[in-house]
Amino acid sequence: MSRIEWTEQTWNPVTGCIKISPGCKHCYAETMANRLQAMGAPGYENGFGLSILPERLTQPLNRRKPTVYFVNSMSDLFQDGVPYSFIDQVMEVISQTPWHTYQILTKRSQHMREYFSNRSVPNNAWLGVSVEDKKYGKPRIKDLQAIKAKTRFLSVEPLLEDIGRVSLSKIHWVIVGGESGFGARPMKEEWVSSLRDQCKEAQVDFFFKQWGAWGADGKKRSKKENGRKLQGRTWDMMPALAM
Numbered sequence: 583m584s585r586i587e588w589t590e591q592t593w594n595p596v597t598g599c600i601k602i603s604p605g606c607k608h609c610y611a612e613t614m615a616n617r618l619q620a621m622g623a624p625g626y627e628n629g630f631g632l633s634i635l636p637e638r639l640t641q642p643l644n645r646r647k648p649t650v651y652f653v654n655s656m657s658d659l660f661q662d663g664v665p666y667s668f669i670d671q672v673m674e675v676i677s678q679t680p681w682h683t684y685q686i687l688t689k690r691s692q693h694m695r696e697y698f699s700n701r702s703v704p705n706n707a708w709l710g711v712s713v714e715d716k717k718y719g720k721p722r723i724k725d726l727q728a729i730k731a732k733t734r735f736l737s738v739e740p741l742l743e744d745i746g747r748v749s750l751s752k753i754h755w756v757i758v759g760g761e762s763g764f765g766a767r768p769m770k771e772e773w774v775s776s777l778r779d780q781c782k783e784a785q786v787d788f789f790f791k792q793w794g795a796w797g798a799d800g801k802k803r804s805k806k807e808n809g810r811k812l813q814g815r816t817w818d819m820m821p822a823l824a825m
Contacts, residue, residue: 587791587810588757588820589652589685595639595672596657596664597625598632602689604742605714608765611656632663639675648681650823659686660693669697676704683823687712687737691725703731708755708821710735715742727752733821739791740766744773750784754821760794762805768796774812787819 584592597615601607611630618626625635642651653659659669676684687710688694694709703709709731713719719738726734733754738745740761750756758777760769774790781788793808810816 584652584655586652586655588789589655590650591645591652592655593638593641593651593653593684594625594656595635595641596633596654596659596668597635598628598630599657599661600632603712603714603718605689605712605719605740608740608761608763608767610763613763615656632657632661634664634668636668636671639671642675642679642682642684645682648683648823650683650685653684653686658688658690660688660690660697662690662693666697670701673701673704673707676707680704680706682706684708685710685735687735689718689722691722695725695728698729698731703729705732707731708733708735710737710755712736713738713745713748714740716745720745720748723749723753735821738777740794741769741773741777742767744770744776746776748777748780750780750786753784753786755787755789755819756781757789757791759791760796760808762792762794766795766802768800768802769794770800771798771812778812778817787821788817789820790817 615626615630619629684707686707689712691711711722711726713736734752735755737757739759741758758774761767778788790812792810794805796802797808
């Protein structure tokens with residue numbers, strides 16, 4: 583099981599990445615990849631350098647229990663260096679396993695839009711973009727909206743500033759979360775509640791993942807102590823699964 587609140591399992595046919603925006607500054611995957619490299623774990627011989635791992639492609643095929651997979655939690659499927667021919671193989675596995683649901687999240691929204699410009703999105707693949715701020719994050723939303731997919735989502739994590747009004751047309755799910763770990767940057771309650779209210783207005787499912795290292799009161803403490811409640815309640819809404 584995954585420790586990520588909004589998924590069940592992770593599937594990493596690609597590992598490693600390159601930082602491209604402020605949301606990448608304290609990347610949890612980089613820290614974890616370096617730790618796994620030190621432990622001698624397969625697939626992390628390059629640390630956080632890009633590794634394409636075709637031997638992992640069959641993993642979902644061998645699991646008969648319907649599962650929600652976060653694809654490439656340790657990478658970005660649409661980064662430079664991952665050939666479209668390999669992404670084709672990933673999509674073929676997704677198409678062959680309609681009993682699973684796959685959540686694909688990227689910061690390379692233009693690459694994802696280009697890839698799907700002449701390809702169909704499997705119905706059991708949810709496509710998402712990271713939206714950490716106004717300058718880098720919000721422009722990705724237009725690319726996502728331009729892709730014909732059954733389910734589209736925004737991962738607004740780590741939320742680094744008030745991003746104002748967000749276009750939620752054709753968006754089905756919004757995840758919001760603060761940053762955790764060393765050097766975490768604070769998130770303010772009004773930023774989160776604004777997004778929650780916009781989702782309610784647009785009838786979009788809203789999921790509040792965590793406060794992270796900084797609580798709603800602006801005090802720094804452990805992620806566990808700060809918890810996941812927003813104004814006294816837990817927000818765990820998500821779209822219906824493909825099955």
